[in-house]
Amino acid sequence: MTDRLPGFSTIAVHAGAQPDPTTGARATPIYQTTSFVFNDADHAASLFGLQAFGNIYTRIGNPTNAVLEERVAALEGGTAALAVASGHAAQVVVLQQLMRPGDEVLAARKLYGGSINQFTHAFKAFGWNVAWADPDDIGSFERAVTPHTKAIFIESIANPAGSITDIEAIAAIARNAGVPLIVDNTLASPYLIKPIDHGADIVVHSATKFLGGHGNSLGGIIVDAGTFDWAKDNKYPMLSEPRPEYHGIRIQETFGNFAFAIACRVLGLRDLGPALSPFNAFMILTGIETLPLRMQKHCDNAKAVAEFLSAHPAVSAVNYAGLPGDRYNNLQRKYSPKGAGAVFTFSLKGGYDAGVNLVSNLKLFSHLANVGDTRSLVIHPASTTHSQLDDAAKVKSGAAPDVVRLSIGIEDKEDLIEDLDQALRA
Amino acid sequence: MNHDAYDDNYIRSILNGVKSIAMVGASPVNVRPSYFAFKYLAQRGYDMIPVNPGHVGKTLMGKPFVASLADIGRPIDMIDIFRNSSHIMPVVEEALKLSPPPRVIWMQLGARDDAAAEKAEAAGLKVVMNRCPKIEYGRLSSEISWMGVNSRTLSAKRAPVPTQGMRLSLNRTSFGGGQTAASDRAAKNKTEST
Ligand SMILES: Cc1ncc(COP(=O)(O)O)c(C=O)c1O
Numbered sequence: 001m002t003d004r005l006p007g008f009s010t011i012a013v014h015a016g017a018q019p020d021p022t023t024g025a026r027a028t029p030i031y032q033t034t035s036f037v038f039n040d041a042d043h044a045a046s047l048f049g050l051q052a053f054g055n056i057y058t059r060i061g062n063p064t065n066a067v068l069e070e071r072v073a074a075l076e077g078g079t080a081a082l083a084v085a086s087g088h089a090a091q092v093v094v095l096q097q098l099m100r101p102g103d104e105v106l107a108a109r110k111l112y113g114g115s116i117n118q119f120t121h122a123f124k125a126f127g128w129n130v131a132w133a134d135p136d137d138i139g140s141f142e143r144a145v146t147p148h149t150k151a152i153f154i155e156s157i158a159n160p161a162g163s164i165t166d167i168e169a170i171a172a173i174a175r176n177a178g179v180p181l182i183v184d185n186t187l188a189s190p191y192l193i194k195p196i197d198h199g200a201d202i203v204v205h206s207a208t209k210f211l212g213g214h215g216n217s218l219g220g221i222i223v224d225a226g227t228f229d230w231a232k233d234n235k236y237p238m239l240s241e242p243r244p245e246y247h248g249i250r251i252q253e254t255f256g257n258f259a260f261a262i263a264c265r266v267l268g269l270r271d272l273g274p275a276l277s278p279f280n281a282f283m284i285l286t287g288i289e290t291l292p293l294r295m296q297k298h299c300d301n302a303k304a305v306a307e308f309l310s311a312h313p314a315v316s317a318v319n320y321a322g323l324p325g326d327r328y329n330n331l332q333r334k335y336s337p338k339g340a341g342a343v344f345t346f347s348l349k350g351g352y353d354a355g356v357n358l359v360s361n362l363k364l365f366s367h368l369a370n371v372g373d374t375r376s377l378v379i380h381p382a383s384t385t386h387s388q389l390d391d392a393a394k395v396k397s398g399a400a401p402d403v404v405r406l407s408i409g410i411e412d413k414e415d416l417i418e419d420l421d422q423a424l425r426a
Numbered sequence: 427m428n429h430d431a432y433d434d435n436y437i438r439s440i441l442n443g444v445k446s447i448a449m450v451g452a453s454p455v456n457v458r459p460s461y462f463a464f465k466y467l468a469q470r471g472y473d474m475i476p477v478n479p480g481h482v483g484k485t486l487m488g489k490p491f492v493a494s495l496a497d498i499g500r501p502i503d504m505i506d507i508f509r510n511s512s513h514i515m516p517v518v519e520e521a522l523k524l525s526p527p528p529r530v531i532w533m534q535l536g537a538r539d540d541a542a543a544e545k546a547e548a549a550g551l552k553v554v555m556n557r558c559p560k561i562e563y564g565r566l567s568s569e570i571s572w573m574g575v576n577s578r579t580l581s582a583k584r585a586p587v588p589t590q591g592m593r594l595s596l597n598r599t600s601f602g603g604g605q606t607a608a609s610d611r612a613a614k615n616k617t618e619s620t
Contacts, residue, residue: 005602005605006580006601006602006603006604010580011580011603011604014580014582014603015580015603015604018568018580018582018583018584018585018598019582019583019584019585020584021584021585021588021594022587022588024584039590046465049456050462051456051461051465051466052466053564053570053572054569054572061572061573061574063572065574066571066572066573067571069574070571070575070576070577073574073575073576073604074576074603074604075604077604077605077606077608078576078606078608078609079575079576079606079609080574080575080576081574081576082574083574197607197608225608225612226606226608226609227608227609227611227612228612229616242457246457247456247457248457249457253459254459254462256535256536256558256561257606257609257612257613258573258575258576261574262573265573265574
């Protein structure tokens with residue numbers, strides 16, 4: 001009865017983009033404009049009043065960005081999406097719809113370090129509190145839920161160590177608590193894991209990483225699963241109550257199962273302002289067209305490199321969920337069977353000095369603070385991102401002095417292995 | 427008829443086939459969803475009739491309110507019911523008494539009454555439940571894509587050139603696109619638990 005569903009790669013190439021009706025342009029045009037003319041006064045009023053679909057001003061929406069939004073929504077199985085300037089912008093826009101001063105977000109302790117900073121320090125100034133739980137101890141989430149909890153936030157594959165989160169178990173806790181589950185799917189991308197299929201209500205991305213995939217453009221995406229009932233219990237007034245900035249419309253009642261994405265756009269992006277440049281949207285869209293090809297190659301290369309490292313005499317341990325015997329290997333086979341991603345850590349027998357030496361001896365790996373590039377990347381957290389912490393704190397955050405983090409690119413794996421081998425011997 | 431998931435061609439043929447739409451439960455208040463939908467459909471050329479006994483004597487976009495379907499006094503193609511699920515059946519029963527009866531019964535987003543749907547289908551009417559005609563029009567024309575909404579369509583064909591500013595046509599070739607199964611499941615669980 002229903003139309004046959006297209007596959008992931010077809011969606012990655014086509015969703016959201018059709019030939020331009022006026023010019024016939026086949027690639028998505030970059031609408032490098034701040035604003036869009038109205039047909040007449042009534043059209044303008046309808047757009048501002050959210051009565052009509054259309055473009056007003058690029059801080060609220062842009063046709064190039066819209067193609068990116070629809071494409072990621074389709075890839076994730078969500079009802080709608082919103083593109084913003086960065087992954088961090090996505091996080092603040094999402095939580096602004098859910099949190100009031102005194103409210104709490106319950107977050108996994110294993111998060112990207114920048115997110116830990118954002119949650120701990122920046123959000124404190126808004127009066128948003130954060131409670132931390134350990135994704136390796138599901139009960140710790142259950143115990144940390146309070147009447148003030150408004151959302152649970154986890155990463156599907158967690159930065160930096162590439163650990164895999166039991167999304168379904170945490171989704172069940174969120175459902176019982178009556179709060180949405182937000183999953184940062186940056187390190188997996190929807191090619192590996194579709195959190196919505198496992199119970200996520202909202203998915204966020206740093207599109208800077210694997211979606212864009214070429215290390216050339218910052219971006220962030222928010223995907224609405226269309227699964228959460230915002231009006232229930234009146235816990236989320238931004239969605240359920242009349243909005244004074246729109247003459248009293250109620251967002252959920254008006255927009256149904258894509259209300260959250262609309263709230264993020266017309267209340268979050270419009271008022272906080274972190275709009276994505278249409279040029280960056282174009283770059284990220286182009287990246288997404290090859291996401292399935294790149295992601296598989298990233299995973300295959302990472303597995304080969306992890307296997308090589310785990311047999312290397314200078315290496316004391318490798319944390320890669322794709323290796324049999326890794327503590328996350330069962331979760332990887334359940335949630336991410338096509339591969340364990342491209343970001344992982346390993347430890348060196350030679351400790352801190354060996355880490356510093358390795359980084360300086362590598363010739364193909366770039367030493368920088370990013371992940372999800374076509375190029376292979378390396379960082380020694382203890383001497384860089386985590387250098388301000390004392391040794392005990394370094395160990396706790398997965399940045400012990402002997403730990404090195406890799407983000408494996410799509411080069412030939414033999415060359416990556418050879419480079420690591422010579423650098424470990426040097 | 428599977429009322430959990432409609433084929434795009436089914437919805438498109440309804441929206442392309444009907445000319446007059448009576449909206450039961452239309453509101454003259456310009457922040458209500460029914461007002462939004464009424465205005466949008468009127469601007470796309472449908473002959474819209476607002477039905478609401480509480481507003482007789484007023485007009486909506488120049489169209490006078492009528493108290494009931496029987497008061498319309500001429501044949502109508504589709505009835506769009508902007509009432510919640512518990513108020514659907516009487517409207518469908520009233521619609522089936524019209525002569526000629528309408529061709530389509532459409533229940534708004536959030537509204538579903540399977541018994542009423544069965545009754546209308548037994549009389550040869552087409553039924554859509556828990557959908558908004560404005561959203562469906564926007565989805566199939568791809569206008570809704572400007573809001574980042576997953577239109578669940580793909581197309582490599584050049585769409586008709588927009589008319590009147592940026593109004594896009596329903597007559598666009600499309601292929602099924604990315605699904606929203608999780609949201610459909612959540613909607614179904616919600617109707618079943620209420
Ligand atoms: C998992 C994860 N989430 C969020 C971010 C933040 O994204 P952005 O740098 O685009 O703001 C990053 C960046 O490293 C990340 O790795």
